[in-house]
Amino acid sequence: MTAEPVNVKWPEPRTTRVPLGLMSDPAIHALEQQKIFQGETWHYLCLEAEIPEPGVYKTTAIGATPIVVTRDEQGQIHALINRCKHKGALVCVEPCGKVKTLRCLYHGWSYDLSGKLRFVPFEKGVQNKGGMPETFDKSAHGLTALRTTCLHGVVFGTHSATVAELADYLGPAMLAHFKRIFHKPVEILGYYHQVMHNNWKLYMENARDSYHATILHAFYATFKLNRLTMGGGLTVDHEGWNTMNYSIGASLADGEYEGSGLRSVMADVGLADASLLHNRQEFADGITVAIQSIFPGCVNQQIYNTLALRQAVPLDVDRTELHWTFFGYRDDDAELRQMRLKQANLIGPAGYVSMEDGVIGEYVQRGIAGEGQSANAMLEMGGSDIASVTDSRANETTVRGFWQAYRSLMGL
Amino acid sequence: MTAEPVNVKWPEPRTTRVPLGLMSDPAIHALEQQKIFQGETWHYLCLEAEIPEPGVYKTTAIGATPIVVTRDEQGQIHALINRCKHKGALVCVEPCGKVKTLRCLYHGWSYDLSGKLRFVPFEKGVQNKGGMPETFDKSAHGLTALRTTCLHGVVFGTHSATVAELADYLGPAMLAHFKRIFHKPVEILGYYHQVMHNNWKLYMENARDSYHATILHAFYATFKLNRLTMGGGLTVDHEGWNTMNYSIGASLADGEYEGSGLRSVMADVGLADASLLHNRQEFADGITVAIQSIFPGCVNQQIYNTLALRQAVPLDVDRTELHWTFFGYRDDDAELRQMRLKQANLIGPAGYVSMEDGVIGEYVQRGIAGEGQSANAMLEMGGSDIASVTDSRANETTVRGFWQAYRSLMGL
Amino acid sequence: MTAEPVNVKWPEPRTTRVPLGLMSDPAIHALEQQKIFQGETWHYLCLEAEIPEPGVYKTTAIGATPIVVTRDEQGQIHALINRCKHKGALVCVEPCGKVKTLRCLYHGWSYDLSGKLRFVPFEKGVQNKGGMPETFDKSAHGLTALRTTCLHGVVFGTHSATVAELADYLGPAMLAHFKRIFHKPVEILGYYHQVMHNNWKLYMENARDSYHATILHAFYATFKLNRLTMGGGLTVDHEGWNTMNYSIGASLADGEYEGSGLRSVMADVGLADASLLHNRQEFADGITVAIQSIFPGCVNQQIYNTLALRQAVPLDVDRTELHWTFFGYRDDDAELRQMRLKQANLIGPAGYVSMEDGVIGEYVQRGIAGEGQSANAMLEMGGSDIASVTDSRANETTVRGFWQAYRSLMGL
Amino acid sequence: MNDDHTGLELERRVMALHRRYIRVIDDDRLEEWPGLFSEDGLYKIVTRENYSQNLPLALMSCEGRGMMQDRVTGFRRINVYESQRYSHQGSGLEILRADDRVVECISNYLVVRTMIHGAMSIFSAGVYQDQILLDAHADKFLERIVIPDSRQIDTLLVIPL
Amino acid sequence: MNDDHTGLELERRVMALHRRYIRVIDDDRLEEWPGLFSEDGLYKIVTRENYSQNLPLALMSCEGRGMMQDRVTGFRRINVYESQRYSHQGSGLEILRADDRVVECISNYLVVRTMIHGAMSIFSAGVYQDQILLDAHADKFLERIVIPDSRQIDTLLVIPL
Amino acid sequence: MNDDHTGLELERRVMALHRRYIRVIDDDRLEEWPGLFSEDGLYKIVTRENYSQNLPLALMSCEGRGMMQDRVTGFRRINVYESQRYSHQGSGLEILRADDRVVECISNYLVVRTMIHGAMSIFSAGVYQDQILLDAHADKFLERIVIPDSRQIDTLLVIPL
Ligand code: FES
Ligand code: FES
Ligand code: FES
Ligand SMILES: [Fe+3]
Ligand SMILES: [Fe+3]
Ligand SMILES: [Fe+3]
Secondary structure (H helix, E strand, O other), X not given: OOOOOOOOOOOOOOOOXXXXXXXXOHHHHHHHHHHHHOOXXXXXXXXXXXXXXXXXXXXXXXXXXXXEEEEOOOOOEEEEEOOOOOOOOOOOOOOEEEOXXXXXXXXXXXXXXXXXXXXXXXXXXXXXXXXXXXXXXXXXXXXXXXXXXXXXXXXXXXXXXXXXXXXXXXXXXXXXXXHXXXXXXXXXXXXXXXXXXXXXXXXXXXXXXXXXXXXXXHHHHHOOOOXXXXXXXXXXXXXXXXXXXXXXXXXXXXXXXXXXXXXXXXXXXXXXXXXXXXXXXXXXXXXXXXXXXXXXXXXEEEEOOEEEEEEEEEEEOOEEEEEEEEEEEOOXXXXXXXXXXXXXXXXXXXXXXXXXXHHHHHHHHHHOOOOOOOOEEEOOOOOOOOOOEOOOOOOOHHHHHHHXXXXXXXXX | OOOOOOXXXXXXXXXXXXXXXXXXXXXXXXXXXXXHHOOOOOEEEEEHHHOOOOOEEEEEEEOOEEEEEEEOOOOOEEEEEOOOOOOOOOOOOOOEEEOOOEEOOOOOOEEOOOOOEEEOOOOOOEOXXXXXXXXXXXXXXXXXXXXXXXXXXXXXXXXXXXXXXXHHHHOHHHHHHHHHHOOOOXXXXXXXXXXXXXXXXXXXXXXXXXXXXXXXXXXXXXXXOOOOOOEEEEEEEHHHOXXXXXXXXXXXXXXXHHOOOOOOOOOOOOOOOHHHHOOOXXXXXXXXXXXXXXOOOEEEEEEOOEEEEEXXXXXXXXXXXXXXXXXXXXXXXXXXXXXXXXXXXXXXXXXXXXXXXXXXXXXXXXXXXXXXXXXXXXXXXOOOOOOOEOOOOOOOHHHHHHHHHHHHHHOO | OOOOOOOOOOOOOOOOEEEHHHHOOHHHHHHHHHHHHOXXXXXXXXXHHHOOXXXXXXXEEEOOEEEEEEEOOOOOEEEEEOOOOOOOOOOOOOOEEEOOOEEOOOOOOEEOOOOOEEEOOOOOOEOOEOOOXXXXXXXXXXXXXXXXXXXXOEEXXXXXXXXXXXXXXXXXXXXXXXXXXXXXXXEEEEEEEEEEOOOHHHHHHHHHOHHHHHHHOHHHHHOOOOOOOOEEEXXXXXXXXXXXXXXXXXOOOOHHHHOOOOOOOOOOOOOOOHHXXXXXXXXXXXXXXXXXXXXXXXXXXXXXXXXXXXXXXXEEOOEEEEEEEEXXXXXXXXXXXXXXXHHHHHOOOXXXXXXXXXXXXXXXXXXXXOOOOOOEEEOOOOOOOOOOEOOOOOOOHHHHHHHHXXXXXXXX | OOOOHHHHHHHHHHHHHXXXXXXXXXXXXXXXXXXXXXXXXXXXXXXXXXXXOOOOOOOEEEEOHHHHHHHHHHHHHHOOOOOEEEEEEEEXXXXXXXXXXXXXXXXXXXXXXXXXXXXXXXXXXXXXXXXXXXXXXXOEEEEEEEEEOOOEEEOOOOOOO | OOOOHHHHHHHHHHHXXXXXXXXXXXXXXXXXXXXXXXXXXXXXXXXXXHHHOOOOOOOEEEEOHXXXXXXXXXXXXXXXOOOEEEEEEEEEEEEEEEOOOEEEEEEEEEEEEEEOOOOEEEEEXXXXXXXXXXXOOOOEEEEEEEEEOOOEXXXXXXXOO | OOOOHHHHHHHHHHHHHHHHHHHHHHOXXXXXXXXXXXXXXXXXXXXXXXXXXXXXXXXXXXXXXXXXXXXXXXXXXXXXXXXXXXXXXXXXXXXXXXXXXXXXXXXEEEEEEEEOOXXXXXXXXXXXXXXXXXXXXXXXXXXXXXXXXXXXXXXXXXXXX
């Protein structure tokens, strides 16, 4: 709550440069709570499928703020700040559960599933002595409810009363892809939780970054699961706030990788059991890998038949927890379900094609240690534009988009 | 030592609201060292019984400042800042011990048991070369002695030369209760040390809070050890700085709890071995539970036959260590001593009626995460007064008293 | 990168007083990166013997800044900031290794061994789409190279273009001693790494402090390995920036210790196996113990036949890592080599005469907790001068020298 | 000094009881925990700080299975705490004394506590001092004194160590 | 309830296999790891969070030695991570079921991970649920399900637990 | 590959010596520690960093019981440090080689260090590489090489690992 001065200066009006100090400055970190997480942004909270019936709740966070998502008796979904109006205690402590009432453990104040304060122990005192004053009005002390929306079964929330509706916030292209994934009821297959020793922005940048994917993740290129020479593109929406990297199907041996000397192409490495790579084309558009990023902290992932939502939660200026929710569709046949589960070896903290992302942000965090106000990242691949690209993914336009959104919200 | 700006604004002149940001602001935390812990306050240090003879010392802390309490050859007790005058090293490192002299390990500067500097190795140099200058005066470099007082065998200290004598600081009612507990020589039965992941003020509030006791601690209400419907009251002294919650004897089945739907009343739960609850009425006034809080960090506890002093030491803005010193009287008969030891199952970090206090402050600390300067605790139970109450404990007057003392010292 | 205000005031123009708050203030700690570690100072990096051939590298740090030291194909040594020019990732992650090229794992930017950027994957895009702009000039984006020098096989680096040459920075006396140790090729015998819970300056002070050596380290005095009554002296160079404590040969029973009551002299303690103390006089000058400190963070140690370079790296305001590189000479005979290895029991984190230094700084750090801006260390042993002393080591002149250098760089 | 056959057999039985104890707690079958003790068995947790100063205060003390069952009731029904699990390790068993009926032994334990949100920590390390009643049907603890090396408890202690 | 001779022999064999498993991983001989499983053996890591909710998602799942060898290939050749070592501890073995051919058992594990620069941490603690194929020549895992107590993985998981 | 009776007996003797070692250190009976070694036994602590690069530097090296006794003297009389205790865990024993006289083995250790004020930490984890002299009277270490996985020591090392 102490307002420390912020001294970051962006070196140019474009976002081809990004001050590295943004990743380690505690004052920036504090300001982000207000400007980014409690600002004009939408945040992924959970899937409707996780709170399938009245009374089932799930706790999560928007930035540092604890959130509980509930479904009330009418089936209505509510996202509430998980902070008792009496003295601030967490009301729901566990990750999920089923209750009739949201009862704070400390003094028993009880809220209904929509957050309305319903019961205050000893409100009228004991034998009419003590208790709350006559003027106390329970209806003024409900849990703070966020603006909430469910888009194709996915629950989002925002502190803002003014930000555009989620569908507009996403933009038409992002909305279309979102619908592509969530076009039918999903089934939760499980969770991963990964603690990374880097600023949350380094992870979100990474998720948008088509440039690193086939270089850092040698598994991709070696097994031709994803190469920049494959068909694919970068889609930018809402002025770069939300973006997608995708690649399309069948890969070929191609000179730009084979002869490249890239570490990530290993001609002599093979799989003893290639069944891991068996996959089924689920979508008519032939897109096999699609990583959609929704500003600030949500990733909607399709990697072959693995489908997952990822949520990056900052724990500290240099520590981030990534929550993965892995899902399939309720009507999956047994073979497809098994395929998803087997391909799960590709993703998550132990994933052949994603484990490196758990440490690469830390390498940046450690690399920029000691840096003052002078060093910047350089994002010039593909120029300086922030715009969709269909002919090449050797382009950092999606990353530039992230920083454009960030700057405008932070006023930097 | 860097003076960061403090931005907390109290929303009203009364203390029915408390800014939640006070619990997590590092600048507030730093300022408290000066204004609270080194300010116009008295601090519990140890029991005389712990330093029964000359040369026995005990180390403790006032806020962050390391303290050593000694007894000199004349039997006089001294509380000294445990910081060598040469270069600042701890002089006494262990929790307790017996020594002839307080010798700093680093360069051997040695102080007598009253803190006077007696020996400086090589003061005159080696073969008269080097050593301290002629002008060096050992008498000017003794350990800093605190103002110290022993009240009925309990040692307190203060940095302040101006704060009122301890008896006056306590106030007449608090002094009387203090004397009630420490009316005869005590015997130390043992210690607990508990690390809590919350700001120290959340613990001190909790100890004064009669409202939570029978709701959070289900053991109390279920086994009728303490209910707000029992006789009892809240005593406020020194304008709320020091307070006591107490309840009186025999409980009855009573509608306000049985029909209340409170989680804490469990008709179907019984003890397999009720001998745990066997207790002896030790005090003529019939008070069975009495929790006295002495501003800022001391709690003097009677819960049935368990007697303990508790000291809250802030480790960081969100971490606190609670030291429990459990005692009986030197003239206890064997049965009473056994009772105290068996009832110890009720208290401490594993106590049936106190373990929840080890985590409830953490729930608040986590609940208020992400909060800026807007949210407040609401302390309106029993109105807005800070005054003793004898007819009801459904009242937060004692907690309001804590914040009144805090505000006036912090200048907020 | 946030500039917090620094509130430390030095109480006098001399350095017989040192504000204890310098050891715990985060703003001071941040400022030191710029003024001390990236300022007008030289830093020990490694031994040439550790990077004996082209392509072998070693990573280290100057303050918080990650550094990699390489040897190129021409045998030339380079010290580079280990931070990729693309987005800031560590380029070399492991402590040491052998490579052809310095390749950043993230996007594969590859630098040659002198730090020049040689390869940017997809620089020209994929099928000529995307890629870096026409204007992109690899020659402008090499790793930042430090000014580097090798002095008698020891590699130093500095951020500064203006600081004097290392030989001049050391001063004539320090240079002579440096040459005395590194007069012939060395052989690395191994490493220690020790984490201490104190500010780095407390360690560097300690290494210069002849006063504590024979008092804290009882092994020294008890076994007459080092006593202030032995011949020896303190050498101060470059106005106190660089200093040395040394003692000369054969010790005698002497009254100033035996009758002193010092804890560190234990007449009744003997070694069961005195072979530990067998040593060989290697140097004509008869100096048996010589501790040379090079401002800010390097120690060059001879304790009998143990030779080591120590480097103190601040991890946080109250945590420091000490790296020890233990060496002998390439032409050591087998007996001497064994002597060095056996005497290694004297030094390092488990060393009979040095283990105390691993905790004594922590005792100071804990001793000064709670301190605001008033308390100071007092460094009056031997007066207030900063000058060489040949007739007595009961003198803190070398420590005063450290603080003189510190003040002048910090502008305090 | 090397153990003979009887010693070996005793060790085996002691270790088997120790392993059952671990499984009962770590597999969340705390209801079976009192049954590992004799009817009037003693379970106590006394920190090294108190133990070494002969101070009698215990963190938990259960005299007999009834008091142990009450701790189970506290854990399951009464007390409030964040969901958590223990994972025990044990080593360093020494048989101090043994006759036909009773074995006295000491061993090291380590408890890693994991909270529902994932945080792991060394919650406690120290020694078990046991008196074990030998019974062909089922060996049982007459007494298990837990002596944690640390004087501190983090947050709270609700599951027996 | 005290074990008879056969139980003792089984325990010994199970413990021997468990110890071999530890050495193969902690001594950086991961190439030998698949050989501790039967040809079509199953190795899976499923967090307690997923396991207790019957969610099938695994962190790693290897159906057969081929997939295990591929994990070794990932570790040695493909994946990028900071150099690190594991140090395992094991305790609390219980034999749940056994016949002439197969033993089913549960035990605790603890993995301390140490990074090349020296940082140590409790990386994982939990249980092994094993199906072991008894074979006079060499006992092997038919199945090892690793159930970490914590839902979190710090940084990444590249070496099998 | 499954051990025969002799192997079993060897394991038992090695484990018994390992357990005695733990008790001597963790129960603060360090004076008995040199007696677990042969008269000219070797005790050395060499970090994995040095060991794997063939660098000979040890943190502690005691050639013979005399040097071990001197470490005890250092601990009891000479050196200054904050009061602390170790708690050892051991697992993963493998017998590498054995004849009638000497057993060579490797095993994992874990040391949790607890400071007098209560702070606990993983102080060291790694392997013991032992040469054990078989003696009907009392088995002894000919050699114990401790190889910590971590290159770092926190604060200082005064009690042998
Ligand atoms: S804090 Fe929630 S009821 Fe008091
Ligand atoms: S710091 Fe105490 S004698 Fe020097
Ligand atoms: S950060 Fe190094 S190549 Fe991108
Ligand atoms: Fe990636
Ligand atoms: Fe309470
Ligand atoms: Fe020293």
